[in-house]
Amino acid sequence: MLRIEHLTKSYGAKKAVDDLSLQINPGEICGFIGHNGAGKTTTIKCVCGILQFEEGEIYVSGHSVKKDPIACKRELAYIPDNPDLYEFLSGIKYLNFIADVFGIGEKERAERIHRYADLFELTSDLAQPISAYSHGMKQKLALISALIHNPKLIILDEPFVGLDPTASFKLKQTMREMCNEGAAIFFSTHVLEVAEKLCDKVAVIKRGRLIAFGTMEEIKGDESLESAFFELEEQNG
Amino acid sequence: MGSFRPVFYVTFRSLIATMFPRYRRSDPQSKRRVILYALLFAYVFITIVGGEAALFYSLAKSLGPAGYGWLYFALVGALVIALCIVGELFLTHAQLFAAKDNEQLLSLPVRPGVVLFARIASLLVLDYIFTLIVAAPAAVMWIAANSIGAAGAVFLVLAVIMLPLPAMGVSILIAWILSAVFSRLRGSNILKLLVYLLFFAAYFYVVSNLNEYIRTLISRGAEIAEAFRRGAFPLYHLGLAVTEGDAVSFFIFAVCALAPFVIMTALLSSRFLKIATTNRGARKVAYRQKRLKASGARTAFVKKELRLFFSIPAYILNGGLGALFSIVVAVLLVVRRDIVFQMFQTSPDALPFGAPTVAALMLCLFSALSLVSAASVSIEGNTLWIARSLPVSTYDILLAKVASHSLVCGVPTLIGAIICAVAFGPGIIGLLALIITPLALVVTMGFAGVVINLRHPRLDWVNPVQPVKQGAAVLISMLAGAALILVPGMLYVFLLHRIMDVDFMIFLTGVVYIGISILLAMHLKDKGARLYEGLGG
Numbered sequence: 001m002l003r004i005e006h007l008t009k010s011y012g013a014k015k016a017v018d019d020l021s022l023q024i025n026p027g028e029i030c031g032f033i034g035h036n037g038a039g040k041t042t043t044i045k046c047v048c049g050i051l052q053f054e055e056g057e058i059y060v061s062g063h064s065v066k067k068d069p070i071a072c073k074r075e076l077a078y079i080p081d082n083p084d085l086y087e088f089l090s091g092i093k094y095l096n097f098i099a100d101v102f103g104i105g106e107k108e109r110a111e112r113i114h115r116y117a118d119l120f121e122l123t124s125d126l127a128q129p130i131s132a133y134s135h136g137m138k139q140k141l142a143l144i145s146a147l148i149h150n151p152k153l154i155i156l157d158e159p160f161v162g163l164d165p166t167a168s169f170k171l172k173q174t175m176r177e178m179c180n181e182g183a184a185i186f187f188s189t190h191v192l193e194v195a196e197k198l199c200d201k202v203a204v205i206k207r208g209r210l211i212a213f214g215t216m217e218e219i220k221g222d223e224s225l226e227s228a229f230f231e232l233e234e235q236n237g
Numbered sequence: 238m239g240s241f242r243p244v245f246y247v248t249f250r251s252l253i254a255t256m257f258p259r260y261r262r263s264d265p266q267s268k269r270r271v272i273l274y275a276l277l278f279a280y281v282f283i284t285i286v287g288g289e290a291a292l293f294y295s296l297a298k299s300l301g302p303a304g305y306g307w308l309y310f311a312l313v314g315a316l317v318i319a320l321c322i323v324g325e326l327f328l329t330h331a332q333l334f335a336a337k338d339n340e341q342l343l344s345l346p347v348r349p350g351v352v353l354f355a356r357i358a359s360l361l362v363l364d365y366i367f368t369l370i371v372a373a374p375a376a377v378m379w380i381a382a383n384s385i386g387a388a389g390a391v392f393l394v395l396a397v398i399m400l401p402l403p404a405m406g407v408s409i410l411i412a413w414i415l416s417a418v419f420s421r422l423r424g425s426n427i428l429k430l431l432v433y434l435l436f437f438a439a440y441f442y443v444v445s446n447l448n449e450y451i452r453t454l455i456s457r458g459a460e461i462a463e464a465f466r467r468g469a470f471p472l473y474h475l476g477l478a479v480t481e482g483d484a485v486s487f488f489i490f491a492v493c494a495l496a497p498f499v500i501m502t503a504l505l506s507s508r509f510l511k512i513a514t515t516n517r518g519a520r521k522v523a524y525r526q527k528r529l530k531a532s533g534a535r536t537a538f539v540k541k542e543l544r545l546f547f548s549i550p551a552y553i554l555n556g557g558l559g560a561l562f563s564i565v566v567a568v569l570l571v572v573r574r575d576i577v578f579q580m581f582q583t584s585p586d587a588l589p590f591g592a593p594t595v596a597a598l599m600l601c602l603f604s605a606l607s608l609v610s611a612a613s614v615s616i617e618g619n620t621l622w623i624a625r626s627l628p629v630s631t632y633d634i635l636l637a638k639v640a641s642h643s644l645v646c647g648v649p650t651l652i653g654a655i656i657c658a659v660a661f662g663p664g665i666i667g668l669l670a671l672i673i674t675p676l677a678l679v680v681t682m683g684f685a686g687v688v689i690n691l692r693h694p695r696l697d698w699v700n701p702v703q704p705v706k707q708g709a710a711v712l713i714s715m716l717a718g719a720a721l722i723l724v725p726g727m728l729y730v731f732l733l734h735r736i737m738d739v740d741f742m743i744f745l746t747g748v749v750y751i752g753i754s755i756l757l758a759m760h761l762k763d764k765g766a767r768l769y770e771g772l773g774g
Contacts, residue, residue: 045622084620100537101629105531
């Protein structure tokens with residue numbers, strides 16, 4: 001579903017991501033962990049076609065992000081760490097805009113919008129302008145907008161920040177359900193307990209280089225993910 | 238005082254940041270931009286102060302010897318107060334009643350009063366600039382034409398220090414009322430726009446009639462002096478204090494100048510914490526499930542751009558004023574042509590061509606003022622990721638900006654052209670010149686605006702007014718619009734008038750505009766798209 005091959009992205013002389021390769025298959029949830037400034041968001045933005053990169057290749061459902069970005073973007077959904085949305089639109093108009101862009105039929109979009117809005121308890125606020133939303137509400141709206149076109153690959157940057165416990169629980173459930181239906185999820189997080197419980201695979205990044213990538217068992221063994229993470233950090237100090 | 242200084246520094250910096258481009262030592266483009274701004278400001282400053290000096294000199298020469306010296310300084314005082322109110326009213330509203338960083342500042346170990354007074358002090362600094370722009374040439378011209386005593390000079394300096402205070406008091410009062418109204422209304426954008434337009438119209442009316450006022454003032458000085466003495470006695474006493482060196486008069490003026498400022502700041506100070514921390518959002522809109530109309534991706538982007546444009550009053554005013562003028566001037570040309578000619582300080586007899594040609598030229602002039610697309614990239618700010626992550630080609634995203642610009646500015650231009658065409662009944666070439674050329678110029682400005690904004694983006698704004706009003710792209714687009722009008726105009730006046738009729742020249746210019754639009758579209762598809770894709774990081 002997602003294949004990253006030797007990705008390198010620099011900002012001036014500094015390499016933000018250095019020769020990173022990984023693969024996520026349909027039905028897998030992969031957690032992406034690392035310190036602040038390790039290169040997580042840069043990698044994610046490259047995958048989504050937001051950032052251009054110098055070396056390497058990224059494939060989404062077999063389409064190259066470099067050569068056919070639009071085909072890739074049709075297959076994926078992206079939620080950034082800070083959901084800055086169009087504040088001049090109401091929630092429902094924003095969702096309708098996203099549905100228009102993905103060419104979703106009227107009946108289908110209405111059904112999906114209301115299903116997810118009910119799930120995240122946002123239905124009564126859909127007519128409100130986004131400028132009146134709290135951070136958590138914006139996060140929920142971004143999640144709904146990401147889900148309404150049934151993406152095959154969902155990329156989330158710190159998705160649990162700002163969500164209330166109920167929404168957080170429902171998001172985890174939805175992530176698992178979508179993977180059971182064949183989607184793949186790649187998300188960055190600092191909450192290692194969540195990653196440990198939720199993920200099939202883990203990728204650990206440090207100073208732009210992938211220092212570990214594998215199944216949860218391969219990475220943590222008998223330890224907790226937290227202990228394994230600190231050990232990896234020390235080994236690659 | 239210890240905590241006032243850093244808070245003042247922060248509030249003043251943020252106020253200045255909304256008005257001037259940011260200078261980065263390492264960025265040569267930023268240096269050029271600052272130089273460009275400095276030159277423009279110098280030009281505007283010299284033009285304004287030069288015009289004022291001439292005006293004040295003629296007043297000083299006639300009012301001084303006639304014994305109405307006090308009226309001269311009373312008028313200067315009135316001008317200073319009016320300029321401070323008009324120039325700072327909306328800034329006062331934004332800084333005192335709609336500041337986004339109030340909560341952040343109030344979370345610091347600083348008393349709320351310090352935050353309030355730091356904001357007022359920042360606004361007063363700008364008021365003093367306005368005051369000096371008027372008072373300095375006025376004082377110099379008075380001394381050049383008459384004389385001033387030592388006491389009068391001292392009172393003049395003190396008056397200059399005091400004059401912004403009553404203006405600030407009045408600004409606070411009006412801004413407070415506006416804030417109360419805006420925060421309770423849905424669709425308050427329209428109201429804001431109307432208030433902006435009202436102020437703009439009043440300013441334009443006063444400026445266009447200034448010469449008439451001066452003539453009236455000189456011919457009916459005694460009557461006006463009497464009206465001033467009765468209706469604006471603090472200003473009368475200001476005049477007496479400066480010209481006669483009268484200390485009692487100065488005391489009366491000082492009390493009257495301080496009173497509104499002290500009262501309003503005391504009132505505001507007692508309620509500032511509540512104002513700064515109360516979220517008086519509009520009433521919650523209940524969601525009712527309705528049919529969700531589907532449209533294509535391109536249409537969705539155009540609709541999004543239009544909604545963005547109509548959501549920001551300052552954007553409507555700065556970007557679409559030319560379009561609004563197209564209809565207003567078309568109607569005026571048909572029903573009250575004399576007003577339009579008075580606005581441009583000319584007469585129908587002074588022009589060597591007929592009404593349809595004048596209409597075509599006017600519409601072109603206003604088309605060149607359409608600047609919607611010039612801020613359309615910058616205005617995306619931190620929401621740029623949305624368009625960049627969606628499955629739409631970059632060219633389509635950019636074309637949506639041009640299309641939205643063309644709709645916003647093209648429809649009023651077309652309506653204006655049709656009104657003029659029906660009223661004046663031009664010939665075939667005249668009709669083509671009237672309709673094709675202004676519309677073609679709207680589209681050219683649409684493409685040019687996006688191209689320029691891609692080269693001069695400003696995505697790190699805090700307030701959307703920044704890219705709309707102060708963005709370098711808007712300034713450059715304005716100059717590009719002027720060039721698109723002036724170059725063919727000069728060509729015709731100096732070269733081509735011998736070989737072709739003016740209407741044909743205007744039509745031909747329209748064809749050239751279409752050609753330029755095609756070239757810009759090609760540029761946008763290739764290089765423009767790459768520039769936009771490079772903005773994502």
